[in-house]
Amino acid sequence: MSDYTFVEVGGTYFLEWKLDSIKAVIDRIKDKAESTTAIVKWYRTDGEEILITSARLNFHSSRGKADLAKTLEKRAESYGFPLIHSDWDTIMEQLTNSIDDHLRKGEPSMLVGGLETPERYPFTYYPFIRKGRPNILFGFGGSGKSYFATLIGLMLSNRGYNEVSPVQPFSSEYLCGFCPPEITDCQNLEHGPSVLYLDWESSAIDLDRRVKAVGIGIGLKTPRLRYKRMYDSFEASVSAINHEINTYKIKTVIIDSAAKSVQGAFNDAEKIGILFSKLGGLKVENSLIIDHVAKGGNDPIGSITKINDAGNIWQIVKSQELGSSSMTVGFHHRKSNEGPIEKSIGIELEFEMNKFHNTIRVDLSESEVPEEGGSPKEMSTKQQILNLLRNYEPMPADKIADNLDIKKEIVAPELSRLKAQGKVDKFEQADGSSRYGIVA
Numbered sequence: 357m358s359d360y361t362f363v364e365v366g367g368t369y370f371l372e373w374k375l376d377s378i379k380a381v382i383d384r385i386k387d388k389a390e391s392t393t394a395i396v397k398w399y400r401t402d403g404e405e406i407l408i409t410s411a412r413l414n415f416h417s418s419r420g421k422a423d424l425a426k427t428l429e430k431r432a433e434s435y436g437f438p439l440i441h442s443d444w445d446t447i448m449e450q451l452t453n454s455i456d457d458h459l460r461k462g463e464p465s466m467l468v469g470g471l472e473t474p475e476r477y478p479f480t481y482y483p484f485i486r487k488g489r490p491n492i493l494f495g496f497g498g499s500g501k502s503y504f505a506t507l508i509g510l511m512l513s514n515r516g517y518n519e520v521s522p523v524q525p526f527s528s529e530y531l532c533g534f535c536p537p538e539i540t541d542c543q544n545l546e547h548g549p550s551v552l553y554l555d556w557e558s559s560a561i562d563l564d565r566r567v568k569a570v571g572i573g574i575g576l577k578t579p580r581l582r583y584k585r586m587y588d589s590f591e592a593s594v595s596a597i598n599h600e601i602n603t604y605k606i607k608t609v610i611i612d613s614a615a616k617s618v619q620g621a622f623n624d625a626e627k628i629g630i631l632f633s634k635l636g637g638l639k640v641e642n643s644l645i646i647d648h649v650a651k652g653g654n655d656p657i658g659s660i661t662k663i664n665d666a667g668n669i670w671q672i673v674k675s676q677e678l679g680s681s682s683m684t685v686g687f688h689h690r691k692s693n694e695g696p697i698e699k700s701i702g703i704e705l706e707f708e709m710n711k712f713h714n715t716i717r718v719d720l721s722e723s724e725v726p727e728e729g730g731s732p733k734e735m736s737t738k739q740q741i742l743n744l745l746r747n748y749e750p751m752p753a754d755k756i757a758d759n760l761d762i763k764k765e766i767v768a769p770e771l772s773r774l775k776a777q778g779k780v781d782k783f784e785q786a787d788g789s790s791r792y793g794i795v796a
Contacts (some may be wrong), residue, residue: 357532362454364603367594367637367704369458371451377402380451391416394455395595397556398428402750412756415452424448480608480642481508483689483698487642489667490635492614492655494647497743499674500685500705501646503718505553505610506563506570508644511579512608513549534605548719549580552600556586565714569707573718582606589627590617594634599638608642611635615648615657620749622658632665648748650759654690657759667693675726682706686725700725737762737770742779750783750793 360373366489369382372609379401392415398408408431414420425444446794472653485508493502514780534547553563571579582604586593600606606671615622628630640708647656654671656662664671669691676683683705689698708717738761745751753771757764771792774780783791 362458364458365598366637367634368598369455371454372401373447374401378403378446378447382455383598384592385455385459390460392455398450400521405411415455421445421448421452423634455617459771462620478694481512484508484668484670484687485512485642485644486668486693489693490632490643490645490665490769491670492645492647492650492656492662492666493670493672495674496649497746499672501672502557502563502612502685503566503570503674503705504685504703505612505644505646506566507574507720508587509549509551509553510570510574510576510579511569511611512642513551514576514679545790548604549582550605551610551781552582552597552604552606552608553610553612554583554586554590554597554617558613560585566718569715569718570720572716574722586617589619591627591630591634591655593686594637598638601704608644609635609638610644610646612646613648614645614662615748625659625661628659628661629665635772663691666691669760673726681709684723684726686727702726724789737766741767741770741774745780745792745794750781750791752791756792777780 363370370381380398381397397410425443618627621627650657674685687701704723707718758769
């Protein structure tokens with residue numbers, strides 16, 4: 357039996373028996389007390405890499421491993437490649453032991469207190485993107501969260517352009533991921549972006565319009581973000597996300613939004629904990645999570661786990677007159693793991709629309725910080741309900757009332773009117789209860 361190598365990259369494991377021309381790629385691991393399972397893809401590496409088989413394997417099932425070993429031997433030989441050996445049982449045990457050891461031991465311990473670590477600037481994009489910890493930007497629907505996330509993404513993908521940002525006091529210490537250190541201004545160079553926008557909320561066309569509009573507003577000649585439309589939960593998509601990160605040299609991920617990335621289970625502490633755990637395992641330098649507002653208006657919606665696990669949290673609150681083509685937003689710092697709470701920041705967004713009422717340009721400039729208005733209390737009950745249901749899964753009337761901090765006696769008749777207008781659907785449940793959701 358030849359030696360083998362074992363490498364872990366962002367939650368995906370690679371084992372290779374080079375002398376035997378065999379490689380295994382393991383991802384989507386589910387580690388429970390009674391069993392550990394994962395998707396394992398087996399390859400022959402005689403010249404061009406060829407997939408032998410892909411299957412979910414229970415690492416602690418002797419029968420399952422034995423059956424898979426027989427299948428591998430038959431399929432590997434069917435390709436016409438001479439096998440150096442056929443000891444698949446031993447290979448299977450090496451695979452199992454490697455995964456078990458890694459999962460049980462975790463990161464090795466070390467002594468701290470005497471490490472020689474260089475001083476470094478703690479922010480990638482001051483003051484919103486802190487290095488090495490998840491950052492949250494939350495606010496009500498329509499407050500400009502996605503536009504501002506787009507601005508950050510474009511700035512971080514174009515080194516040198518950050519220093520002339522029209523919005524102050526933003527500053528950046530960031531390498532684009534493509535240019536060598538001596539290149540200090542790469543905005544005119546054609547290379548891919550190092551920011552990946554993971555979108556559970558809208559579509560590629562929506563973000564494309566936003567990227568173009570913000571790019572025109574800041575004078576960026578070739579605005580680009582890498583976009584991925586998401587459907588499964590973040591947990592189920594980690595392998596696919598890691599593939600994007602490794603393939604395209606991604607350094608920053610933007611998650612839009614937290615609630616949708618856990619399939620609407622924003623109150624489930626375990627689901628939220630898994631989101632942050634998996635996010636921390638990605639091989640990226642920075643992450644930004646877009647989120648919505650809890651009742652009360654000063655925290656992200658859902659489990660307190662978000663607040664505990666995030667290193668830097670900002671709330672965005674808008675002020676806008678009806679019919680106006682501009683709005684002013686205030687950024688209010690709600691949490692910092694290290695350092696003081698920053699002063700609030702004001703930004704004005706001026707929108708230019710085409711004849712189809714699509715935004716074609718967004719100009720951003722400094723502004724006075726508006727008063728912390730823009731809360732749902734200033735919206736009609738109807739608009740509050742629609743904003744909530746656009747962002748979350750269907751829910752019963754009492755839960756809608758609880759999230760909006762409005763009496764159920766007020767919410768219930770408004771839901772009936774919205775249903776009559778064809779704006780919401782009523783879904784009858786097996787237990788006799790009802791849930792309301794946006795019309796598809």
